[in-house]
Amino acid sequence: MKRALAGILLGLALPAVAGAEGKTIGQPPDHPYGALADGAGAQLARNQCGICHSTDYVVMQPRGDAKQWEAVVTKMIKVYGAPISEADAKAISEYLTAAYGPAR
Numbered sequence: 001m002k003r004a005l006a007g008i009l010l011g012l013a014l015p016a017v018a019g020a021e022g023k024t025i026g027q028p029p030d031h032p033y034g035a036l037a038d039g040a041g042a043q044l045a046r047n048q049c050g051i052c053h054s055t056d057y058v059v060m061q062p063r064g065d066a067k068q069w070e071a072v073v074t075k076m077i078k079v080y081g082a083p084i085s086e087a088d089a090k091a092i093s094e095y096l097t098a099a100y101g102p103a104r
Contacts, residue, residue: 030054041095048084048092049076058096063103069096 034056036042049058061072070093076082077089084092 031056034059037099039095039099041091042099044088045092045095048082048088052076052080052082059100061100063100064097065102066093066097069093069100072096 034054036046036055036058045058046055049055064072073084073089073093073096077084
């Protein structure tokens with residue numbers, strides 16, 4: 001009985017899985033508001049941070065000094081599991097400090 005039920009369920013599931021191949025989910029383009037400021041490290045930040053969230057989350061943050069941006073990048077790695085190397089984390093923190101540091 002259990003084997004028969006498992007066979008039926010498998011028979012129903014396989015076509016659904018096979019039909020899912022090749023389907024993509026389109027996302028709307030990012031709003032220009034969220035574009036990162038140009039600068040050394042911008043592309044790295046765009047690539048690494050954009051794995052998990054849009055760059056809107058970066059540009060919406062309050063301006064801060066190096067200590068604040070280092071803390072944000074560290075939180076993304078340690079709390080949220082961002083796969084960022086130590087060297088990339090340093091470069092991203094430096095970029096964020098230069099581009100979104102305290103207002104001058």
